[in-house]
Amino acid sequence: MRKFLFIFIFLFNIILQTFATHNRAGEITYRHISELTYEITIVTYCYTISAADRGSLEIDWGDNTSSVIYRVEKVSLPDNYVKNTYVGLHTYSGTGIFQIVMIDFNRNPPILLNEPIDKAAINEIFIHNPSAYDPDGDSLSYELTTCLGANGEEIENYSLPETSNSFYVDAVTGDLIWDTPIEVGIYNVAILIKEWRFGVPIGSIVRDMQIEVYETKNHPPEIRDIKEICVEAGDLIKFEVFAKDIDNQSITLRATGGVFQLNDESVEYFEEVQGIAEVRDTFRWLTNCSHVRSNFYQVTFKATDNDPGIKLSDIENVMIKVIAPAPKNLIIEGKNNSIEIEWDKSICDKAIGYKIYRRYGFYGFVGDSCENGVPEYTDYELIKTVNGLENTDFIDNNDGNGLIQGYLYCYMITAFFQDGAESYASEEICTELVRGIPLITNVSIRNTSKTRGSIYMAWSKSKEFDTLQYPGPYDYIIKRSEGIWGGNLQEIAINDGINDTIFIDTMLNTKDYPYSYSIEFYNKKTNERPRTLIGIPQIASSVYLKINSRDNENWLKMEKNVPWLNEKYFVYMEKENGDFDSISFTDSIIFVDKNLPNGKEFCYKVKSFGHYQLENIIDPIENFSQINCGTPIDTFPPCPPELDVYSFCDTLYNFYFIQ
Template identity: 30%
Template sequence: MQTSTSMRFVYSIGIWGLLLGAILCPTISQASHVRAGEITTKRISQTSLTYLITFTAYYDETPAGKQAANLAEPYTFCFGDGNTLSVKRSSRVYINSQTSSVNSYTAIHTYSGPGTYTIGITVPLRNRNTNNLPAPSDAIRFFVSTTILINAALLTNSTPIMLNPPLDSGRVGQKFCHNPAAFDADGDSLAYRLSVPQTSLTDDGCIGRAITGYQDPTRFSTSSESGGTPTFSINPITGELCWDAPGEAGQFNFAFIIEEWRNGVLIGEITRDMQIFIVDSPNKRPLLAPIPDLCVEAGTLIQQPVTATDPDGQRVIIAGFGGVFNVGQDGAPLAPGELIQPAYAQLINGGVAQAQPATVTFRWQTNCNQLRDAPYDVTFKVTDVPPNRIPTLTSFQTFRITLVGPAVKNLTTKAVTGPNGRAVQLNWDPYTCSPSQASNPTKLAVYRTEGCTPPNIGSCVTGVPAGYTKIAELPVSATTFTDTSTLKRGVSYGYLMVAIYPDINGGFNGGVSKASNLACLELPLLAPVITQVTVDSTHATRGQITVRWTRPLGLAPGDLPGPYQYRLQRATGLNGTDFTPIAAINTSLLASAPDTLFIDKGTSASALNTDANAYRYRLEFYYTLNGQLTRLDLTEPASSVRLTANPVNRQITLSWQANVPWSNDNKVHDVYRSRSGPNGPFNKIAELPVTSPGSYTFTDDGTDRFVADGNTSRSLSADSSYCYRVMTRGQYTDIQLARLGVLLNYSQISCASPSDTTKPCPPALSVEALDCAALSSEALCDQSSFTNKLSWQPTSSPSCDANLVGYRIYYGRYPTDSLTQISAVSVPTTRFEHSSLTTVAGCYYVTAVSRRGLESGPSNKVCVDACPSFLLPNVFTPNGDGKNDVFQPLKCPRFVEQVTFVVYNRWGAKVYESVGSSLSWDGRSSDGVELPTGLYYYQATVRYALLDRNAPPQVLKGWVQILREGISMK
């Protein structure tokens, strides 16, 4: 603490003896030594993964714990990569009237490569009489850990540090709050969540585990300060931890975790295990007046009063914690720039007891080297000073300061001459807010938009709003820029600028400044403006387009020396760039002169094919300089409207487009149709409001939606051709040109016939089938070729096409086959005979075909089956007399596909076997030897040509008598 006759400054914890001495007097018996602690890290090398790791521990220095605190070394650092190191204490500072101390243990460790590492330390043991830990609490080891993510992108990353010590006091029945005043030197985002105090299994353990039997502080509450349900929570953004409210006196430990985030990625976690003291006292805690968050431009001097009161009328002490003071946890100043770049904040009159209401002043001269994305948090702590050794009480208030880069000042515009004949020059004051980073300097960015509507930008918003396009990036030393891109005459252009700051360590600095003032310029109209490109005639060789324009707006006769001349150029296509001169028109610039219109009919050498092409026009304006015609300016090109007609089912879809400098949006376009061909007459059938930008489409289903010129509604026929043209309405969007009014342009004529995808209805099919029950035994005898007779009837429906030209017949041998077309017939035929079949078994369907060649779906599927028959005799006489010499089926077999025939003698020996489509055995054995007279046994396995591909065969078993000598059968 520094003092002078005019002011006093306090930065961190130098006033602890006064603040906590009363509550830490040995009125509570304590033993052992660890009260609280955490681990922090900092990368200290740009070339290797070397880290400075610090364990900060708070020890009990009361008589009961002092002996253990004196022996508090060495401890084992577990680095999370399998390596450990025994580390001795490097510093010990007594606080709280010598009843506590803050102790530092430091180690330097180099990691072998990127990864996620959890650093842990075990300390035996905690101090005695912690109410919410299992008794005895001095038999429980103390363990804390910190997790870091190491990769190349994080560069010299360090974990946040907590500048407010983890030792505070509270009162029974009153809300208690603590803020760690965490600060991240890299500007990373911090988030907070509650945890549970941890222990480990051994005195040098590297793995922590939650203490079994730990009790949430609300277990020691009966109600909140206001009488409601007690709570114990931490604000995930500010880190303010509150217990509302303690219900009994004593010592309590709890833990919380600070998460470190960068660009949406979690890069580390640090755990703080802390201890508080709750007393039963009539003393009421002091209060800090609310402090609104602040957003200022870097370079602003902040002088914020901080006021506190005490309900008991006692004196109070106001202290401040935060990285902006550049002071460590022990209250001593850190190395210059360790936490932030100078100048550092001061708390004028802080750290001294004042009669209340007490006021201190937070003073900070900000600068551009302190710019960063994350806000700065400053935590103010007020402690009362009660008499007679009554324990002190505290309250906290967090003050959030957002620094933004100052805007570029005094941006102005003026029109100058550039390569395209027109340009805008920007000028501004020198920009001085440039963070010191020579390898990655600050830059200036220029943004542009059409129009001059002032953007609605909040006082703490950086960057430019939507609708602006970046057109240049310049060194920070620049003070002028000329926009030489293609600019439109008569259009107002608005410009904004921002500074782009270097990104140091992925989070500190970076971002952009506030936007500059809006600088606007309307380019003068010294050139004509095209107002019409309309198609008069649609033809492949004799097309015609009318082009109209204005006289040079803003230019009067005599402003420039004459004579004057317009030169009209034409290119082919909506986006054509092959501009060629087609007319030179002398003008006097007098309003009475008919010189702002040209009817383009093409030439014999260059016919105007409006049937196949759109055309694009632009106009040059010339004045006379030193006796020579000199071009002053060139208009924006404008094309004719190009219409496309696409057939769909019983409809025609129209779409059109134009490449013009005005807008055809938010206007009504007219659609015209002719049912008599391209020569008309044309009737307006629709007035189409265009509500979606660039969406110029219309589907004609035959309905006339505009009947003032006669109702021509009628369904569209695929047998007819329909012709269309559209008239667009448009208007310039610039205010100066909008007064030219609505611009009307016709497209070329486009014709099309609707398609018709309506199919015929499927026919109803029938097939004559065999009546197997009515067949005689000799029916179909000796017949090897069969015919199936099909007939069908057409069907109809309003949704079917009744204009038929024929039918297609499909056949499949088996029901599981894919049927294939076997024939086609023309209307009115409704019969078909399927002949030359080896069996009547099979399946059929028929389809109908329309005049447009569309085929209906299949008719009903009809399948027919065969009537099988196969009978055998039981005697034959193979004696060569020509009568009954072979064993074969009786009468006539029907639809036999295969016969497997096997013969056995009476001793069971196989003597003959054959396989074939028929059976004819001459009484010989399989090797051709005549078999003797006698009795033989056979088995005939017969497969038929049926509808079922897998139908089982018929198996015939029996005997047959062979008779040879002198016997014949008649």
């Protein structure tokens, strides 16, 4: 009888996501050597910016034994990744199903810095904060949970303490707030503290505590509110902490938080200070780049009175964020269809790369002190992430497709860090492309017809191109396609000479179709050089007017694909004499003509009104759509009739049908 060894391979990627941020992927494979001996190979793909570099791994063989296997190969990959290969042999004592597991732990649990010894008083707000600190800089969240009893099991029928108003824990600061106790006693509560990394929960701990509630005439001290603070790395944080006691008792003020665990002498030690009725002290922290992280630091100040009976406390949390300085000295240079960008290396050597944001047109962004990165409301788009502290240049060519002429291109750059932190945004800097290609300004319908439609085309004269490389002579090739996207551009004409920038396209079905065009600018073929395309041409379409008729309304929609910005659309309606008169304008591509009689046809055309964000280009740019008509129609069904039924119950009759 043959015996088989069954091996169940654990889902390795889940282990990676949960416990090790330097590991990004991996797998476990095996090879049968002889009898009950197997060779196990572990491959991991690691992010090298992390300090973790494993020359060996511990593996659990699934038979209550484990051992260390060693790395046999390390291969560098693009974008700061490395492939590690580990190989080991294991001989099982018998057949069975075994689960092979390698867990690469890479986390430290939160540390609770405040003792759970606070007392509460009837009709006084009680606050406790565990002052949790995560050594890895992971995010922490807080929530109430059920207390545990014997054998670690949840207490059956557990309920929160009674309150005159509310009993909750602040999910961000960790403040446990009881507003307010109403009965003397000893109460058990539990706070679940979850640890998060890149939005994924990676661990949790529970503070299970007792709160003793007393009846007393004492009142807790009060600490003056302190707003959250955001500073640039390198700045000095300095603020006063003040507490008072209305009972004029002695107050002890102390502070806890992760900033006191940094061990770099950047924080001036906040000594425990005392005072009668009032107490104050100054918090000082000289920040530097090592303090940059994506999450806030939390400093918890606690003021406790010295009542001989029941000592009461107040808590004040100060959220502090240290943000890396913005990249400095941006330099950009526009080319014919690309823009070159350079900047200085971040002064924070923990930065692992840069994020490049782009926008069409200047915004004038000035963020507040807590606004790092580039906010979405600016309409800036992240176009590139550059890995590596030393990589401080980038060519924006629209992913190889070339940038389009006619826009003012603006950029901001940030540095980013391993934990997801982002620096302040750089200054906003803008440029336009060198105008080496013609800019289309007009694709305007002159005549609406199924067979004799015509379109007026115009473009700017090409200039600012390299005349040494392209000495001429020149011509323009006009290409056309049905539809607004230029999906099937075909050559239809050639304008000879650099100054010939107008074309009338005729014999078109402008009633049923929009048309799009491109203008290609060429250095013509000569005996010395071949015919050469100068730059990447634009595509611009006519405005195509669609109408959807409804009850007493015509809905007009303007479809177009143009490289300039259309700000408004002027709507014209045909009068009885055949002329068109302007009836309204809109800054939307939708216009609703209301209060129209059903059954009557109305005809419209639209004039777009726009511009390029450039100087020395025709402004405004105006183009007409085709003429289109719509007839409002009642599309709503009539209301059902109301039926009233009466029964004459006082007098009953028998009815007979006599044939």
